Amino acid sequence: MSVWINEDAKVIVQGITGNQGQFHSTKMAEYGTNIVGGCTPGKGGQTVDLGVKEVPVWDSVQDAIVETNADASIVYVPPPFAAGAIMEAAEAFDRIKGEGVIVCITEGIPTLDMVKAVAYVSDRPGVRLIGPNCPGIITPGENGGAKLGIMPGHIHAKGRIGIVSKSGTLTYEAVAQTMSIGEGQSTCIGIGGDPVNGTGFIDCLAAFETDPQTEAIVMIGEIGGTAEEEAAAWAKENVTKPIVGFVAGATAPPGKRMGHAGAIISGGKGTAAEKFAAFEAAGIHIARDPSVIGTVLKQALQESGLL
Amino acid sequence: MNIHEYQGKRLFREAGVAVLDGRHCTSVNDAVEAYDALGSKVVAVKSQIHAGGRGKGILYSPENRDLVMEGGVKIAFSREEVETYAQKILGNILVTKQTGEEGKLVRHLYVESGCDIAHEYYLAMLVDREEKSVLIMASTEGGMDIEEVAENHPDAIHKVWVDAHAGLMPFQTRNLGASLGLSGASLKSFSKMLPKLYHVFISNDCSMVEINPLVKTSDDQIIALDAKVGFDSNAEFRHNASWDEMRDMSEEEETEIRASEAGLSYVKLDGNIGCLVNGAGLAMATMDVIQLYGGEPANFLDVGGGANEEQVTTAFSIILEDPNVKGILVNIFGGIMRCDIIARGVIAAVENLGLEVPLVVRLAGTNVDQGKEILASSTLNIHPADDLASGAQRIVELIGGVN
Numbered sequence: 001m002s003v004w005i006n007e008d009a010k011v012i013v014q015g016i017t018g019n020q021g022q023f024h025s026t027k028m029a030e031y032g033t034n035i036v037g038g039c040t041p042g043k044g045g046q047t048v049d050l051g052v053k054e055v056p057v058w059d060s061v062q063d064a065i066v067e068t069n070a071d072a073s074i075v076y077v078p079p080p081f082a083a084g085a086i087m088e089a090a091e092a093f094d095r096i097k098g099e100g101v102i103v104c105i106t107e108g109i110p111t112l113d114m115v116k117a118v119a120y121v122s123d124r125p126g127v128r129l130i131g132p133n134c135p136g137i138i139t140p141g142e143n144g145g146a147k148l149g150i151m152p153g154h155i156h157a158k159g160r161i162g163i164v165s166k167s168g169t170l171t172y173e174a175v176a177q178t179m180s181i182g183e184g185q186s187t188c189i190g191i192g193g194d195p196v197n198g199t200g201f202i203d204c205l206a207a208f209e210t211d212p213q214t215e216a217i218v219m220i221g222e223i224g225g226t227a228e229e230e231a232a233a234w235a236k237e238n239v240t241k242p243i244v245g246f247v248a249g250a251t252a253p254p255g256k257r258m259g260h261a262g263a264i265i266s267g268g269k270g271t272a273a274e275k276f277a278a279f280e281a282a283g284i285h286i287a288r289d290p291s292v293i294g295t296v297l298k299q300a301l302q303e304s305g306l307l
Numbered sequence: 308m309n310i311h312e313y314q315g316k317r318l319f320r321e322a323g324v325a326v327l328d329g330r331h332c333t334s335v336n337d338a339v340e341a342y343d344a345l346g347s348k349v350v351a352v353k354s355q356i357h358a359g360g361r362g363k364g365i366l367y368s369p370e371n372r373d374l375v376m377e378g379g380v381k382i383a384f385s386r387e388e389v390e391t392y393a394q395k396i397l398g399n400i401l402v403t404k405q406t407g408e409e410g411k412l413v414r415h416l417y418v419e420s421g422c423d424i425a426h427e428y429y430l431a432m433l434v435d436r437e438e439k440s441v442l443i444m445a446s447t448e449g450g451m452d453i454e455e456v457a458e459n460h461p462d463a464i465h466k467v468w469v470d471a472h473a474g475l476m477p478f479q480t481r482n483l484g485a486s487l488g489l490s491g492a493s494l495k496s497f498s499k500m501l502p503k504l505y506h507v508f509i510s511n512d513c514s515m516v517e518i519n520p521l522v523k524t525s526d527d528q529i530i531a532l533d534a535k536v537g538f539d540s541n542a543e544f545r546h547n548a549s550w551d552e553m554r555d556m557s558e559e560e561e562t563e564i565r566a567s568e569a570g571l572s573y574v575k576l577d578g579n580i581g582c583l584v585n586g587a588g589l590a591m592a593t594m595d596v597i598q599l600y601g602g603e604p605a606n607f608l609d610v611g612g613g614a615n616e617e618q619v620t621t622a623f624s625i626i627l628e629d630p631n632v633k634g635i636l637v638n639i640f641g642g643i644m645r646c647d648i649i650a651r652g653v654i655a656a657v658e659n660l661g662l663e664v665p666l667v668v669r670l671a672g673t674n675v676d677q678g679k680e681i682l683a684s685s686t687l688n689i690h691p692a693d694d695l696a697s698g699a700q701r702i703v704e705l706i707g708g709v710n
Contacts, residue, residue: 080544110512110542111434118439119471135642150612152642152673167588168612169640172672173695176640193587195436222588225436248591251576251598252607255405259572259587259609261541262436267454272595289599290592291696 003187007141013038021076031153032144072101083113099126129198134190159184162208165220177293193260201231223249232282242300315534329419338393341418349421354379360403427520449520492527512542578603581626619652646678665705669698
């Protein structure tokens, strides 16, 4: 088992004919992701060469899903059109299958567009949105696996640690930390650093809790908002598996946006200190330095009798 | 991106949100003429800077930091007073609780007609991250610091969330007005104003609109006496012309602008260890770990997911412009970005810029072995590190140890 995306999930790519779309689709296919096609309005009927195979392009997500019975879609559409692309996929998955996973990698989508898109997705309960502004989701397999995103596939291995994070490269760091103690990953989910996004920490924790393959969780937060605090309080009541937590931005000054649109301490709220405190209060094992996530995880596994 | 009060009020006026008559001024002469043109016996002379707390701010002379005047917003009862206040505000430094000690040079004034205030309220619109919708907040405690009100009298803050599909509903507007104790003509005035203000928020892709105070006049009209407006920079592509016209570059950090033009995200901090990192989360974590090992980061710098040699060079030159920088830590976790390319970029930048401070480079991820080999075979004084913790410890040691 794994979370939301199985090793053999059928995936379509929105924006597959663009530079980013084609580059990353090729990398995803190389990793072993089962890419069954893509769509770009106006380019239906063409094919795209992904190195390991050639896949068809459709004009609409609806056509692509009808033809391929895809389980998931990944969005590499530029910011002005990305929210529209998310809603198109949500509508198509809902109408045709009643379910589906949409992963949006795009960075720089206007917040009010996301307010609309997230509301649209929420009205379709079978449809899940991951992102935007995230590295994506990866379920490593025995031979390859399903990589829906821009993360380097080769640093991962199949295993029992679930990872959820707001960040990109910091997630890779967490992956490397699990590998350093000989542990692989069940599923790694980047939820993104935007103020308004789809899937949140709590959704991921709940999924990891019920996933039999996942035995421990690494959770990486960052300054801004109160999602980490809410997730910690929720985990305290609902998660039995050990969690290791880190929060980036302890040294960030208030009122300054630190790269990610959502990474800002405003009105004295959203500090790393508050988030670490919430983690501690919830019994989450804390790593103050990402370089010790491996060590802390090892201790947590030992304490839980998992090592 | 933020704009000045006078610009925010122009947006309000165009949308039909009631504001008082006022004039934007950049000289003492402008201010006096504005007073004559407004024909109001009493006017407010208001400093225009991108920071709150102007009324309780203090003005200093830029040359010798002598105190010039207390209060960056003044009520003037005559032409002479307008002249005096304008002289004391323009060209001086205004320090408020939001500007930091260095304060901000005041280049713009807003001279605005007076009005007869019966009550002051607070009103704000913003995107609520947790509810994922637009939140409208109002309070009867106008003119006060809203964070203090939230802390001490949370009951005095009333909230409504706008449904993304339905938009702001008339009952929400009425209920919010009634919760402020408005009734009759003033409730009617509020109910007319709020949808228009919501339109300003949505049509301009605002990240925030704050009015403190929103006032009820003695004749029951609701008027925005303040306008703090911020835009969501992700939406710039929809508003190029109008935002360019409103953007006040002098309010922004020059290096931050240059960095963003080069596709880098840079924030200056007070420490002495420069950081160059790929990814916002990892860049923050790098700063944190430097501090954990006794150092102080000089900046946040994210070179993004696909930086090239030129961007790396620009990043180094921006870091080195800060005279406090005594050492640099490069931390790259290669994904799309390959470590060999970064290694070559680092070497080229060090050679071009003639780097004199110690440099620690930590590489991980895609093509890490090639990257490390390239660094090792160079004759330059580059200290390699295997992980973030040892890299941070090394740079702290190299600049002379823990603070």
